[in-house]
């Protein structure tokens with residue numbers, strides 16, 4: 001019986017997952033409302049420590065209601081925020097948000113890519129990108145993932161290029177942080193590998 005097999009498979013997955021958490025190993029999983037406070041803390045840190053890497057500012061994010069992140073992670077179609085956890089602690093995130101309008105439903109945005117500096121350089125960023133791409137491939141009708149990256153952010157640029165994204169445009173002076181302008185590259189990954 002397929003249903004029974006699925007259940008046993010799920011139980012085995014859950015057991016492996018709990019063992020990994022208990023051992024303090026890296027676990028990637030979609031975040032839910034219960035992860036809201038941890039996500040809020042990590043996001044505020046990312047925006048404060050890397051102001052030129054993100055379009056939201058730390059002050060704007062700090063001004064949102066405490067339950068903003070909990071509400072944001074209520075399950076909804078076309079959205080997933082994947083967390084990289086070490087033990088119970090959130091070490092990184094990457095989100096995928098599908099465009100809601102009919103003519104743009106073939107596209108989703110990769111956003112919120114962050115790995116805490118104490119965990120950087122261990123390929124967690126790459127695993128998060130791969131998880132997001134894997135998730136995108138499960139969504140019927142989704143054909144491409146778009147993202148923007150600050151042009152001077154060599155580390156993030158390299159990560160996306162290595163994962164197969166290509167640059168299709170540059171927005172000059174896209175953001176202005178403490179009086180300094182930064183350009184943003186627009187990148188895309190076509191999931192069908194055929195380009196456009």
Ligand SMILES: CC(C)(COP(=O)(O)OP(=O)(O)OC[C@H]1O[C@@H](n2cnc3c(N)ncnc32)[C@H](O)[C@@H]1OP(=O)(O)O)[C@@H](O)C(=O)NCCC(=O)NCCS
Nearest residue numbers: 053113114115120121122123124125126149155156158159
């Ligand atoms: C960018 C970021 C997500 C990378 O995460 P990470 O877990 O450290 O990245 P990884 O260890 O998976 O490295 C991925 C790739 O990045 C590149 N990279 C890593 N360190 C680098 C460095 N010092 N300089 C240039 N490229 C580097 C490499 O191509 C690496 O691939 P490799 O392991 O095959 O060499 C992380 O540094 C971060 O959160 N930075 C601050 C916030 C940010 O910039 N977010 C992106 C917004 S678009």
